[in-house]
Amino acid sequence: MLNAEDKARIPATQQQILDAAISCVQRWGMERVTLNDIAYEARVARSTVYSYYSNRDEVIRSALLSSAYGFGEKLAAHIAQFATAQERVMEAIIFALKTLPDEPSLALISDSALSQMVREHTLTTPAGMDIGTALFQFILQDDRYTPEELAELSEFGIRFMLSLLTLESPHQRSDDELRGFIARRLLPAIGLPIPSRYDCFGRQP
Numbered sequence: 001m002l003n004a005e006d007k008a009r010i011p012a013t014q015q016q017i018l019d020a021a022i023s024c025v026q027r028w029g030m031e032r033v034t035l036n037d038i039a040y041e042a043r044v045a046r047s048t049v050y051s052y053y054s055n056r057d058e059v060i061r062s063a064l065l066s067s068a069y070g071f072g073e074k075l076a077a078h079i080a081q082f083a084t085a086q087e088r089v090m091e092a093i094i095f096a097l098k099t100l101p102d103e104p105s106l107a108l109i110s111d112s113a114l115s116q117m118v119r120e121h122t123l124t125t126p127a128g129m130d131i132g133t134a135l136f137q138f139i140l141q142d143d144r145y146t147p148e149e150l151a152e153l154s155e156f157g158i159r160f161m162l163s164l165l166t167l168e169s170p171h172q173r174s175d176d177e178l179r180g181f182i183a184r185r186l187l188p189a190i191g192l193p194i195p196s197r198y199d200c201f202g203r204q205p
Contacts, residue, residue, distance in 0.1 A: 014052050016042045018063040065127050072131045086192050088139040090179045096161050132158050153190050160186055
């Protein structure tokens with residue numbers, strides 16, 4: 001779904017470098033990490049890092065995108081069990097809220113000092129948006145949506161998910177209450193009907 005062949009072609013040494021970059025950022029913060037730190041953590045020579053990447057920021061950007069790809073694959077596998085687009089949207093958001101904080105690199109999004117870097121280098125880059133667009137295509141499974149519409153829906157969905165992840169709600173909701181909130185507020189915005197069990201305000205035409 002997200003071009004598994006390309007992912008599989010990443011050499012083991014390159015993956016070591018990507019993993020090391022995330023570990024270093026988590027340990028010392030974005031500003032303090034150097035290319036030497038990443039090379040040392042990966043147990044490779046600095047010249048080896050340069051054989052794949054031209055600078056530190058490129059390493060970190062690639063590491064974040066690699067993690068976004070991996071997370072997208074997990075999310076797709078999880079929502080594949082649900083029969084309707086509405087269910088897939090709701091369960092995708094809940095899955096993201098529960099699992100993103102445990103992702104080795106994407107968990108950085110909840111750190112206020114690093115969240116802008118994660119967004120700029122991963123979620124809102126063309127490559128990051130391509131991952132989101134592919135996920136929405138899988139979620140909706142509807143040929144009526146153009147690539148441009150899917151890109152817009154992906155952006156809106158990601159922004160919605162980020163707000164739930166980074167902004168504390170005044171309400172404590174159970175998983176099913178959160179499904180209802182997502183159903184009433186997100187589904188209509190992306191052109192999907194609200195399931196009757198969640199239409200407690202009678203807004204459905």
